Amino acid sequence: MNTTVETILNHRSIRKFKSEKLTKDQIHTIVKAAQQASTSSHVMAYTIIGITDENLKAELSAVSGQPYVKDNGHLFVFCGDLNRIYQQASIEEQSQMQESMESTEQFIVTTIDAALAAQNASVAAESMGLGICFLGSLRNDITRVSNLLKLPEHVIPLFGLAVGYPDQDPEIKPRLPLEVVYQENEYATDKQHALIRDFDNQLTSYYQNRSSNTRTDTWTEQMIRKYSHPIRMDVTPFMKDKKFNKR
Ligand SMILES: Cc1cc2nc3c(=O)[nH]c(=O)nc-3n(C[C@H](O)[C@H](O)[C@H](O)COP(=O)(O)O)c2cc1C
Known part of the structure; x- marks a missing residue:
């Protein structure tokens, strides 16, 4: 097995990081890896916001309710972004683009692009001996996150990615057959x-049998519980306000 596949197969989310911060070089390497992911029609429909302000990190951590949003080597927030394209267009061109920009299809494009970039970033970080955790919990209050990051229309916060030196060694979580x-x-x-x-x-x-947070549960029970309790239903109107997924 080659080392790339080995890195991917050894993935497990890390939720406790050492206090050491990532260097600018490490951050740039991770972002370059993210940028080299395939992207729908070369749209590159995302922006990655690095959070270096500790107060802002604390605010985002409060939204997520998870301490590792604050305590990590670096925090990235992945946003779906059609704004930069929109800004290149004249007023007349913008009105021609509106129907497409607000379509479900283009909403899917932005989320896929951002997810592919983030997964590339994750694999790069893990190959550098770092650990990562995706953070959908930022959508616990998506409007607040959007306001904190000053996101304009056509830009939506999708998830965070905490990266850093692991301060735990969790077992690999089994996957479906x-x-x-x-x-x-x-x-x-x-x-x-x-x-x-x-x-x-x-x-x-x-x-x-895992070393921490032991419990009795099955995947089936977990999934049925999850999908029996709708969460974050405010995300739907939020997306429409941001001019996404309207048509
Ligand atoms: C889009 C996305 C959002 C996630 N959000 C969170 C989160 O908010 N908090 C968290 O602790 N883990 C989060 N995770 C991590 C998953 O819980 C984890 O990947 C899954 O349970 C499998 O475990 P593993 O990554 O250790 O293999 C997220 C993962 C993804 C892909």
Whole structure:
């Protein structure tokens, strides 16, 4: 196995970092790796905001309710961004672009672009001996995050990425069986139940035996609980206010 695949297969989220900050060189290497991800039609529909102001970090940490948003080597916030394109256009061109900019299709483009960039950043960081944790918890109060970062229309905060030197060594979390997530030629529902039952048992044993935060749970129960309680329903009107996903 080559070292790139090894890095990817050894991924686990890190939620406790040493206090050492990333250097400018490390930050730039991670951002360059993010930028080199594939991007839909070369749109590069994202902006990455690095948070160096400790007060701002503390505010974002309060939104997320997670201390590692504040205590890390560096915090990146990944934003979907069609604003920079919009700003290049004349008033007349902007009105021609409006329908496309507000479409679900372009909303998907921005979220995919940002996610691909972030995953490249993560793999780069992990290959440099750093740990990472994605932070969807910034969407706990998406309007507040948007205001804190002074995001204009056509720019939306999607998630954070905490990066730093790991101060913990968590076990690798099991994934669904390959046969469940990779299928050939058609979608097969019927084979999934038995495989997922096995996975539930495997995950129960992982939760019971891991070195911290042990609990009794299965993947199925966790997912049904998750999708039975809608969260962050304010995200829908927020996106529309920002001129995304309106049509
Ligand atoms: C888009 C996204 C948002 C996430 N948000 C959070 C978060 O807010 N807080 C957190 O502790 N982990 C967060 N995670 C990490 C996931 O919980 C984690 O990747 C998943 O449980 C699998 O564990 P692993 O990364 O250790 O393999 C997020 C992951 C993704 C991809």
